[in-house]
Amino acid sequence: MISLNKAVAVVLLIIPSFSQAEQVDPQTGLIIDQGFDTVKKQCTVCHSAKLIVQNRATRQGWMETIRWMQETQGLQQLDQDTEQEILNYLATYYVPEAQGRRSPLVIDQWRPYKAN
Numbered sequence: 001m002i003s004l005n006k007a008v009a010v011v012l013l014i015i016p017s018f019s020q021a022e023q024v025d026p027q028t029g030l031i032i033d034q035g036f037d038t039v040k041k042q043c044t045v046c047h048s049a050k051l052i053v054q055n056r057a058t059r060q061g062w063m064e065t066i067r068w069m070q071e072t073q074g075l076q077q078l079d080q081d082t083e084q085e086i087l088n089y090l091a092t093y094y095v096p097e098a099q100g101r102r103s104p105l106v107i108d109q110w111r112p113y114k115a116n
């Protein structure tokens with residue numbers, strides 16, 4: 001039988017994911033808010049939006065990803081307004097410390113597995 005404490009803990013874990021009522025675009029998986037249309041238009045031409053949704057970066061990190069794609073992957077230059085809108089969107093929803101999302105694992109805290 002599940003103890004009351006465990007049941008309460010489970011409920012507390014579940015509640016925040018429901019109360020965070022972000023609208024998600026079923027086609028791309030991207031959160032629908034300011035900048036979404038632009039990101040959908042500019043950033044899903046060459047690859048799935050999953051590459052975005054599964055990534056977390058700071059604003060600076062996103063900028064570097066965009067520069068990297070421009071330098072090596074054929075992404076066109078974006079005009080200033082478009083780029084700012086994309087960065088605002090990404091830096092709101094796809095940042096490492098985004099609320100309600102698990103923070104990234106810190107790899108150097110891993111320990112090698114030792115069998116007994």
Ligand code: HEC
Nearest residue numbers: 042043045046047051052055065066069073074075076086
């Ligand atoms: C001209 C084509 C093109 C467009 C447009 C494009 N990308 Fe990419 N992007 C790529 C390619 C190619 C890769 C590498 C894919 C792979 O490794 O499978 C990539 C990889 C990525 C990655 C993964 C980077 C990594 O470190 O693995 C992210 C995140 C990403 N793109 C985000 C975006 C965002 C945000 C936009 C909109 C500004 C965008 N992409 C628009 C071509 C494009």
